[in-house]
Amino acid sequence: MCGVLIGYYVGAVAAYEMLELSSLGAAFFPPAGVALAALIASPTRRWAPILIAVAIAETFVNIQHGVAIGLPLAGFALANVLGPLVGAFAVTRHSHRIDLARVSDLMWFIGGGVLLGPLVSGLVGGTTVWMTTPRPFVDTAAAWWLGDALGAMIVGALIISMFATDLPRFSLPETVLTVAFTGGVAFVIHWWTTQPAGFIAIIPLMFLSARNGTRAAAIGSMLITAVVVASWVGGHGSVSGFSAEGGVLLTKLQLLTMAAAALLVAAEAAELEAASRLAGVQYETVQLLRRALAPDTEMHGRFADAEGVSRSADQRLEVGGDWYDIIETDDDRVGIVIGDVVGHGEEALIQMGQLRFAAQAFVMMSRDSGQVLEWLAYYADTCTGGTYATCLVAYYDPATGQLNYASAGHPPGLVGSGDGSWRWLSGARSTPIGVPSNKQRVSETIEVDGDASLVVYTDGVVERAGEIIDTGLARMFDAVSGPEHNSVTQLVDRLVTAGSDDASFVRVELRRGQPVVAVPSDGSAPFPPPA
Structure with missing residues (x-):
């Protein structure tokens, strides 16, 4: 005062x-x-x-x-x-x-x-x-x-x-x-x-x-x-x-x-x-999230070596709604997961992170790829607010050479046997994650002779504007199975149209071998599945 x-x-x-x-x-x-x-x-x-x-x-x-x-x-x-x-x-x-x-x-x-x-x-x-x-x-x-x-x-x-x-x-x-x-x-x-x-x-x-x-x-x-x-x-x-x-x-x-x-x-x-x-803080946060979610370009394990490329249609983010993981389980099987969230940008990046980490946990908890997709679909419906995605899950058993796989609306993978032949993984298909369905998601198991190669990818690799999907699939089959040995990056540069869609491509070299971790005698999973 x-x-x-x-x-x-x-x-x-x-x-x-x-x-x-x-x-x-x-x-x-x-x-x-x-x-x-x-x-x-x-x-x-x-x-x-x-x-x-x-x-x-x-x-x-x-x-x-x-x-x-x-x-x-x-x-x-x-x-x-x-x-x-x-x-x-x-x-x-x-x-x-x-x-x-x-x-x-x-x-x-x-x-x-x-x-x-x-x-x-x-x-x-x-x-x-x-x-x-x-x-x-x-x-x-x-x-x-x-x-x-x-x-x-x-x-x-x-x-x-x-x-x-x-x-x-x-x-x-x-x-x-x-x-x-x-x-x-x-x-x-x-x-x-x-x-x-x-x-x-x-x-x-x-x-x-x-x-x-x-x-x-x-x-x-x-x-x-x-x-x-x-x-x-x-x-x-x-x-x-x-x-x-x-x-x-x-x-x-x-x-x-x-x-x-x-x-x-x-x-x-x-x-x-x-x-x-x-905006700068938000950009740095997104980039930090991007770096945390970006899949590795190379992965090496006892029974698998993998090389992968993931590109985003949104050049600001470099990584979009696609993801992939190569996971060695506790019983020495090799788990392969690749997925594609619908959409682009930050929202797809966040939804991808949610599904990716959930899928990692489910792969470690199960021995059946169809069951992993069931759990992932339930998680997406109840915990992410209705995320839509395609996903392919596969397990490779190095002791038997069996490949167990299932697809939720995802493009079919390619598997190459030791004799040089390639075939599509076209079975065990179900609706994409987030799409209601009364049918149970089932898996299919095939035998792979000798050491094998597995190629999985997202639709951005094979889809191009103005052409049917079969044309892109044939183009990719020729590129993968051809006599010349191209790196993953070279293959993606050859197959992908820049900026059209998020695109991921992974080639996994699978090796036969004998697991060293004992599986429970009753055949149950190393971890009990969720109730």
Whole structure:
């Protein structure tokens, strides 16, 4: 309360001095900004002491400067208490914590604190003057309104901007240099010319605001206003083509507009920078997730070596809704999983991660690929909010050479035997994950002679716009089974049309051998399946 009392008193005295020294009869009212900022920055329970301090300071200054006791004294005090009160009430209805680095808060500050509150003060003050002197009501109310509005905008914004959230953008050396240049431009305009050219100073002021934020904008606006007031006090600042009073009103409107524009530019720049930082954090998060979910390009084990490639149609992510895993189970079988989530982008990436980790667990818990797909479908229906995907699961037993596989709507795999022959894994098919079906998902087991090669892939490898799927399958069969030995990357480069769809391709070299981990004698799985 004491700080408000002293600040308001000093500002009111300064306003009277400006009014008396200026040959143009010009002034703005800094205490309006002091009172408004004090109310906005304080909880409503402290408003009463603040308003009492404002009334006391206003009354004391008015008595010092010869305002008659009675209606003039009471009317002036009421005007300068009611204006900040209405303005602060309007602003804080939007938010109790005003941050001028946010565009929405700034607009409420300008609308409520700079326009509405001073308008109420001007109406009350203009009525008081009209009732006690012969001065016209409209001229008095307009001058009062603009004086209070300029005080609220310049002083109030300067105080409130000290609590803005864009401080990291504030560079003291750059602010000092730009403010000095801006003040010099304003000095030349208002001291050495009578042309209505005040808006020229907005150019360096906008640069200052965009580069250094809300505080710099408020400081620059304050300096320009101080230069203008100094020109008024020094007998300068008249505007050609306007009366003295008209020129002052025009200059006040210019100052108000420039200050509002500067703060708006600063707030927009702060929000753009905050959005850019948030986008950067989100991008890094997605990239971290991508790296965590990206399948290995090479995998080596006792009975299997694999080489794989996964490409996303969304070049921002590099990995999309496709996944694959090669898993050696506790009984030394080799589990192979490949899947393709419907969709692209971040959502498909997240859904892929959910299904991938669930499939890894299910492969370790079961010995039948059809059962793995049953569990995965149940998980997708109940835990992921309805994810749609295709998936192929296979188990290779190195001791017997048997390959157990099942497909949920996935393109058929290719298996090559030791004698060089290749065949499609075209059996054990069921509906994709997420598609309702009353049929049980079953598996099929085949014998593979000697060491074998298994190729699995997603539809992005074989599908092309304008051709039937059989054409893509035949193309891939020829590429895989041909005499030339191409790397997986070379095969994918040859088969995939860039950007058409997510695409994954895995070639697994399977080796016969004898497991060293004992299987339970009753033939049950190493881990009990879920209830």
